[in-house]
Amino acid sequence: MSDDYLARIGTTIKEARHRAGLSQADLATKLETSQSAVARIEAGGQNLTLDNLARISEALDTELVALTRTSSSGAVHLKIEGGRTLSGAIDVKTSKNAAVALLCASLLNRGRTTLRNLARIEEVNRILEVLDSIGVKTRWLPDSADLEIIPPERIDLDGMDEAAARRTRTVIMFLGPLLHEFDNFRLPYAGGCDLGTRTVEPHMTSLTHFGLDVTATQGWYEAKVTGQDAADKTIILTERGDTVTENALMAAARHPGRT
Template sequence: MNSLTQDAALHGSAVGLTADTITFRGGQPLKGRIEVRGAKNLVTKAMVAALLGETPSLLKAVPNISDVRVVSGLLEIHGVRIKRDDASGDLHLDPSNVESAHMAEINAHAGSSRIPILFCGPLLHRLGEAFIPDLGGCRIGDRPIDFHLEVLRNFGAVIEKLPDGIRMSAPDGLSGAKIQLPYPSVGATEQVLLTAVRATGRTELRNAAIEPEIMDLINILQKMGASISVDADRVIRIEGVDRLEGYRHRAIFDRNEAASWASAALVTKGDIFVAGARQAEMLTFLNVFRKVGGAFEIEEDGIRFYHPGGDLKPVVIETDVHPGFMTDWQQPLVVALTQAHGVSIVHETVYEQRFGFVDALVDMGATVQLHRECLGSEHCRFGQRNFLHSAVISGPTKLHGADIEVPDLRGGFSHLIAALAADGVSRVSNVGIIARGYENFIQKLHDLGADFTVES
């Protein structure tokens, strides 16, 4: 049974938001049913999109995660009225009284989030100006905002760098533009969409990201009155309109969270039903999961992931933009690959420093070697830049308990499942980062039978 420092750690809405350290006693298979709600990578952008509407919006299946709280705070200081139903996940957003906010308030609410950059297009349309602070985020590599600033300049924004942030204005309004991204960046694609829908004229975006969360954002904007077409060759065309209305929309499920729990089932030799998960958006992950030796069953209301017995098998994985293998999927799966019989290779092509989390796995007994070379089928943009972006994992290796500090969101969840699979006791600190993207993860661990103690 779980030993918790206080009952509220399991049942309070702040679960996972205030916890700092969890002590795990490993070796217990995770078994049971959990539910995933709306995708972190969609709901926060959908909340920003509500700024573009002249009437209120309703977003359904919004998870109770800290990133949602950050965006809610940023919207509220800009005059948006927000009402949330925690039980249903319904979020009502009324932007009828949008107003400017002071830089100090934006800084205070944004914290380490990078989401403020996406406020710029909608605020330039509504107010003619926008402010953003210095941006933070997970320590997984360089995430420059140059793409975003260049996009906004193309639309006609005037950008002024200040000591504590950036001020933008649009004295002549924003106009459509032809934009070619050097890389199909999700964030830059979102920036174009949120800016172009109210810009005068036509926008053509080439080399756009086409992730399911991007397509769901397009669905939302179309519901609001936008005119957007997506071609098969990563070209998105937007016809600007004068007015957008609010929307009613159920967010796409969080496929990253679903894949994380699937990996947890595999590495702990468990059996987890992930309610809300869908096959279509996880097709690439499911293929790899089965190749490693995992099993799954597709149901109407979710997917069952389980370890069917027998040895896990090594694989070669190359992360890529959609429809490739997601970068957010590789970190939890790497933990499972430490238990595979043979040598696995993971070539990371999306973020150049996403293997920082493996240091803790090595301390726990894993055999992982990092390389600067591209150990994949193709050379990637990091191959000649001295980044450790390829991993060779040899297994199986017995994992043992250790003291771990969470470095980032996905790596942090990977550390949790490593601790759950390890022999002995592990003390994992800085777990609050995990609450950025995993709703009520402590409660879910409890429901799945994990043996742990929470320290607030």
């Protein structure tokens, strides 16, 4: 690869890491390499194989390499040689994005929530730590990947495990459910002020329709809820992102009007 191409890839990886709320050390741990190696990659000083890029893509949960169309018509040509007998079994991986979104959505439910076949991964564990700290009772059902969630009478945001919350960007999806519970609240976020300001803007744009005003300060989302009403809402998302869409859905779920 040319130096210019490596530099472009390095910049792309750095931006994806920032969006994921990870430090260079965090990414190095996921890749089982050193922080200095990550720094070289982001500076464009490290040759990368397709396998390297695939591992980095998986660690950052983002697509770094896309298949290029091979003709002006947009067709992608594949050659398949069949006639071979296949056998065996494949374990289907459950979705990390769906798992954490459903954990946040459980805050909307006044009763017991049971999530079946939940992905037992670190991101899920982090959100469970946050939920437990604010009074939500969670437990894995015996000999299964099923999780039971029981909300408290009143969510205790003052008791939130700040360290656990700062280890995941998913905490931003608490905004949609919590705007129905509190007039004022604050949530910690990971990644530093520059990340927070950029990341929170699409959420602010969509959730402001439900009376939520969010300011990203140094290390915190400061939220204030004013002017909630029952009027119908038409919302145009400024970003086609998973978390933005899910936040808007959760805010709309308990809005009395049509969204």
